[in-house]
Amino acid sequence: MEFFNDVGSDPLKPSLFELVAQEQLRDLLQPALKYVLSVFAQRYPRYLLRIVNRHEEFYAFIMFFVERHFLRTHGASFSENFYGLKRRRRPLIEPERARAAVGGVFREERLRNRDIRKSLVFLIGLPYLRAKAQDYYEELGGGIDPELLEGSEGARQTRALTEETLMGKMRRAFKAIYPWANVTFECWLLLYNILYLFDRTPFHRPWLAWTGIDIRRLGLDDLVSGSALIAGRSQIRRTLLQRIRRLVLTSPRLLLDALKVLLPTAIFFIKFLEWWFSPSSPARALSTSPLGPAVPPPKLLPPHPQSLIPVDRITKFGMCPLCEQPIANATALPSGYVFCYRCAYGHIEQHHSCPVTLLPAQMWQMRKVLV
Structure with missing residues (x-):
């Protein structure tokens, strides 16, 4: 893996493997949170059932504050900061000589409020719209054989698609166009990945090129700047009263920073529990049922004397x-x-x-x- 980290002449340019890994971590957060809420909703349905039913909105609301905090504080999203990456405003000309002479992090490269708002749109808004579009496509029976749609739900979906009203035509058009649009979007992202892999573009996603923001590794200057910021804050906390006041004021910020460790740990713990209680887990073999031995399956019925099969x-x-x-x-x-x-x-x-x-x-x- 060290070989891939040093690909190219720019040591601060992240490899495609790092970018894909941080995206996979971000994609794991939503199903992990939904699984936890579903488990607790079975015990407290009065309080959590509505949240589970509106999980996409709840997750977008929570991640808005998390991503906004990390973009303002660390200049990166939560998953990017976890992998030691940052976002910067890409300059028109790379000032390599000026950087070598002066050092430090240029102020022009730091994210502004407008850049943070643009990043939040594509970090929160775009995944939310894709999730809602996929849910609506499945609600219309997308990818399911119409013969398998039985009962009132299937009849309702069939009537909704066969209506000769404007909404019925729009539903049929959406059901026909969505799969092709989704495939086109995924091929578009794959094309940018290939171009980024062969150094044809500095952006692995098209919206980064639109916003003029690229993703870089954290360098020595970033670490020194962060250490200086921490040292400056520690000088302010001299008295006990000031420390208590600082702790009260920054407790939400400390909690959000702690998510960098707590969320990946929670995902690992949930996956471990899912494996431990699966049918193929060794826990099944080591434990015995308190209800006694398993009930054997029923015996096969004997063949009929007039059966034509020997x-x-x-x-x-x-x-x-x-x-x-x-x-x-x-x-x-x-x-x-x-x-x-x-x-x-x-x-x-x-x-x-x-x-x-x-x-x-x-x-x-x-x-x-x-x-």
């Missing part, structure tokens, strides 16, 4: 009794026997019964077996 074909493990081939897309019938999906579908469509037990069976009674 018994030796039924007892072959992993083989479909109808086509005598390895089972493809395993599907179980109410009788408990497993067949290939195509074999079971064709037989039920023609005979409306199980081929082994001759018990009545319908299409909607077929169940996919996850192996």
